[in-house]
Amino acid sequence: MRRTILEPLRWLGGFARVMVIHEDGAPQTLFQITNNIHIQETCLGRPVEELPRILSILSPAHHLVSALTLDSVFNVTPTPMAVNIRNALSETLFLIHHMRKLYFLFTSESNPLDDFTLSQRNTNQPSHERELMDQIMRHVVLAQEASRILGGRSDHPVSIVPGGVSRFLKEPYYDRLDEIAAKLASFAVKIGGWVSGNGFGRQLQNLEIMPINSLSMSPHNGEIELRDSGGKIIDTFRPELIFEKIAFSVEPWTYQPFSFVKATGWNAPDIDNVAGSYFVGPLARLRSNIQSNTPVDPELSVFSTCGSTDVEAPTISSAFGALVAELIGSVSRIRRLFRRDALTGPSIRSIPGEMKQSGFAAMESPEGLIAHHYKVDGRGIVEEIQILDAATQNNALKCMIAQKVVKESTDFDRDPKAVKLRIEKALLPF
Amino acid sequence: MPKKKLAIYTATGCPACENTLLDINYDMVSLTSNTDIVFWPYLQGSEWETLDEYGPVDLCILAGAVRTEADRNAVIRLRSSSRLMLAIGSCACFGGLPALCDLSAGMSDSRPGDTDSGNKYLLPKMEPTVCAPCQIVNIDYFTPGCPPTRDLLWSAIQSLLSLGANTPKIAFAASRLPQAIADSVTAGILPRPGSIFAGEKAVCATCSRTKEEKKFDAFFRTHQIDPASGRCLLEQGILCQGLATREGCGGICTAAGAPCRGCFGRTEKVFDPGAKMVSAVSSTFNSTDPKELKNVADSFVDLAGTFYRYTLATQCALMAPNSEDSNNAPDNS
Numbered sequence: 001m002r003r004t005i006l007e008p009l010r011w012l013g014g015f016a017r018v019m020v021i022h023e024d025g026a027p028q029t030l031f032q033i034t035n036n037i038h039i040q041e042t043c044l045g046r047p048v049e050e051l052p053r054i055l056s057i058l059s060p061a062h063h064l065v066s067a068l069t070l071d072s073v074f075n076v077t078p079t080p081m082a083v084n085i086r087n088a089l090s091e092t093l094f095l096i097h098h099m100r101k102l103y104f105l106f107t108s109e110s111n112p113l114d115d116f117t118l119s120q121r122n123t124n125q126p127s128h129e130r131e132l133m134d135q136i137m138r139h140v141v142l143a144q145e146a147s148r149i150l151g152g153r154s155d156h157p158v159s160i161v162p163g164g165v166s167r168f169l170k171e172p173y174y175d176r177l178d179e180i181a182a183k184l185a186s187f188a189v190k191i192g193g194w195v196s197g198n199g200f201g202r203q204l205q206n207l208e209i210m211p212i213n214s215l216s217m218s219p220h221n222g223e224i225e226l227r228d229s230g231g232k233i234i235d236t237f238r239p240e241l242i243f244e245k246i247a248f249s250v251e252p253w254t255y256q257p258f259s260f261v262k263a264t265g266w267n268a269p270d271i272d273n274v275a276g277s278y279f280v281g282p283l284a285r286l287r288s289n290i291q292s293n294t295p296v297d298p299e300l301s302v303f304s305t306c307g308s309t310d311v312e313a314p315t316i317s318s319a320f321g322a323l324v325a326e327l328i329g330s331v332s333r334i335r336r337l338f339r340r341d342a343l344t345g346p347s348i349r350s351i352p353g354e355m356k357q358s359g360f361a362a363m364e365s366p367e368g369l370i371a372h373h374y375k376v377d378g379r380g381i382v383e384e385i386q387i388l389d390a391a392t393q394n395n396a397l398k399c400m401i402a403q404k405v406v407k408e409s410t411d412f413d414r415d416p417k418a419v420k421l422r423i424e425k426a427l428l429p430f
Numbered sequence: 431m432p433k434k435k436l437a438i439y440t441a442t443g444c445p446a447c448e449n450t451l452l453d454i455n456y457d458m459v460s461l462t463s464n465t466d467i468v469f470w471p472y473l474q475g476s477e478w479e480t481l482d483e484y485g486p487v488d489l490c491i492l493a494g495a496v497r498t499e500a501d502r503n504a505v506i507r508l509r510s511s512s513r514l515m516l517a518i519g520s521c522a523c524f525g526g527l528p529a530l531c532d533l534s535a536g537m538s539d540s541r542p543g544d545t546d547s548g549n550k551y552l553l554p555k556m557e558p559t560v561c562a563p564c565q566i567v568n569i570d571y572f573t574p575g576c577p578p579t580r581d582l583l584w585s586a587i588q589s590l591l592s593l594g595a596n597t598p599k600i601a602f603a604a605s606r607l608p609q610a611i612a613d614s615v616t617a618g619i620l621p622r623p624g625s626i627f628a629g630e631k632a633v634c635a636t637c638s639r640t641k642e643e644k645k646f647d648a649f650f651r652t653h654q655i656d657p658a659s660g661r662c663l664l665e666q667g668i669l670c671q672g673l674a675t676r677e678g679c680g681g682i683c684t685a686a687g688a689p690c691r692g693c694f695g696r697t698e699k700v701f702d703p704g705a706k707m708v709s710a711v712s713s714t715f716n717s718t719d720p721k722e723l724k725n726v727a728d729s730f731v732d733l734a735g736t737f738y739r740y741t742l743a744t745q746c747a748l749m750a751p752n753s754e755d756s757n758n759a760p761d762n763s
Contacts, residue, residue: 381732
């Protein structure tokens with residue numbers, strides 16, 4: 001047996017690598033996550049109201065969905081102003097996440113911090129790309145300022161609490177948010193224009209994504225939709241049922257579990273048999289929106305230039321197009337949300353009066369659909385917890401993408417670093 | 431003058447610390463006039479061989495806790511390849527949030543790395559408990575926080591990389607640092623080993639909320655009341671750990687209406703943050719009636735998970751290894 005290991009893979013939270021095992025027959029390609037923070041054990045025994053802060057370690061959006069779950073545990077309805085602040089924070093997180101992904105893509109072949117070993121080899125990056133990359137990080141910083149205003153902190157927000165938010169915004173923040181929204185809006189137009197004109201051709205190979213199901217939350221009725229690769233709905237159900245519809249599998253070669261559609265059954269990741277697997281995230285959401293005939297026009301036009309509007313055969317380029325499309329959608333929403341009338345009101349929170357034994361919530365995060373379910377004892381101490389994160393749901397897709405890139409790479413033995421780079425870029429939009 | 435060499439690495443944790451480094455992107459780019467970042471797996475995809483190729487680095491910035499044997503090996507290897515090591519973030523300084531799983535009665539997750547199959551696939555084994563890198567190797571400096579604030583992080587990096595080379599940069603960094611560290615770097619020498627690039631007093635010293643009298647009649651959990659804005663949270667009966675926690679964040683959580691949870695670790699004068707909090711809360715409760723006091727004591731839940739939220743591995747006297755066994759947990763002496 002011979003192993004080839006491509007590591008470390010860039011830009012992924014946690015350690016990731018691709019291992020190719022050459023034994024008798026076809027080589028086996030595995031996408032491995034090689035550590036585990038045991039987040040569920042971390043939460044057991046904690047007071048349930050502390051979970052939004054603890055779970056933000058997964059991503060800032062988990063702070064939000066955890067607070068939504070607490071709304072359910074404490075049976076409390078957040079005030080309208082708090083809902084707007086939460087939504088505004090959520091949109092800001094989309095911007096930060098998506099812009100960072102684009103930054104990584106544009107810097108994938110030329111180190112932004114001028115690593116001398118790479119920069120000497122990469123003198124052919126067009127200056128307009130370099131400028132765009134620079135501008136992206138400047139606008140990430142602006143979006144982070146907005147998320148600090150709304151969430152108290154940027155990477156690990158603290159201000160979303162059961163029933164609302166923990167503070168009113170201070171007076172100077174209203175004008176500042178308005179200013180930030182305007183700046184981000186103009187920049188999103190610039191990115192959209194740039195992508196429409198140039199696409200991602202230089203950065204990306206035209207790798208087609210395998211025909212795999214997707215899961216997303218309908219923006220119209222909040223139901224969860226399972227769609228096939230053609231966008232046709234296979235199943236719709238209330239979010240509360242998600243942990244009944246989805247199951248998990250642990251494979252011996254990775255610490256990251258896989259989620260799959262229970263009714264179809266689990267099949268280890270295999271590009272020739274995708275049954276049971278599904279993915280979440282921007283491309284899944286856009287697939288749903290396009291099939292529902294509800295995309296915002298500018299979003300669709302950007303998406304169409306990045307690959308095609310044909311969601312049946314999306315490419316990696318299309319997946320990046322979905323990121324840009326969502327970015328444009330987000331800035332149009334923050335222009336409405338970052339307004340004084342939306343972010344003011346008589347009350348920031350409703351104080352819970354009762355506590356139930358359990359609570360559930362799901363939402364679309366920048367990474368994809370996420371859901372939490374808590375069971376608590378009479379004192380509000382967490383006894384059981386279920387967490388559905390995007391990394392688990394996209395694990396099978398990522399594994400299959402790695403398999404496909406390796407399979408289609410004729411230069412694997414000759415230049416594994418080039419293969420690694422292609423894998424990194426192909427995994428980036430998920 | 432030859433350029434200095436910098437390595438950046440995260441063991442088990444989240445990407446927030448590395449994202450903070452990305453957020454000071456422009457500052458980091460400005461470093462490249464005198465520093466090369468030769469090893470950064472998250473951004474550059476650097477392989478371990480790179481470290482051997484470029485020899486010892488001048489500074490290694492280390493984030494994350496030690497959860498797997500791969501983390502342990504990485505920390506040891508980085509130590510042997512670095513002249514100075516700066517731990518950043520609560521995980522690298524104290525073990526951080528991931529260590530809380532050690533309070534759990536049983537780990538339900540299967541551990542593929544411990545199986546024969548896991549061995550076949552070279553999955554690193556899990557360590558018996560989560561620990562901080564300073565419990566394995568000697569760490570020179572610490573910048574705590576979850577994640578650390580940009581100002582402190584940038585000041586620490588500048589101080590350690592521009593030492594004796596660039597006066598304006600040092601002066602700028604020193605203006606944001608504790609006096610003892612600032613004195614050292616402006617004099618052109620390294621701060622005392624074990625120094626913490628953060629404040630010296632407690633969070634209360636920088637918290638914007640007004641403190642009147644530290645007496646309260648009842649204890650509340652954060653979901654039970656809407657605390658008055660501008661007034662000390664502890665005085666309103668909410669467990670806020672600001673009085674036992676090192677300042678440096680500027681009180682960002684308390685300013686947002688959320689109590690401090692101690693991500694900067696204990697202050698200079700505190701031996702054990704949990705013991706300090708229990709003592710402080712006990713002495714400020716406004717009652718002498720034993721029955722009433724018992725009710726209050728019973729209403730406190732999960733003291734370990736609250737008071738050692740980020741520091742269980744290193745600062746809980748009952749959980750952390752003896753000082754002889756650990757290398758150099760952040761030094762307060």
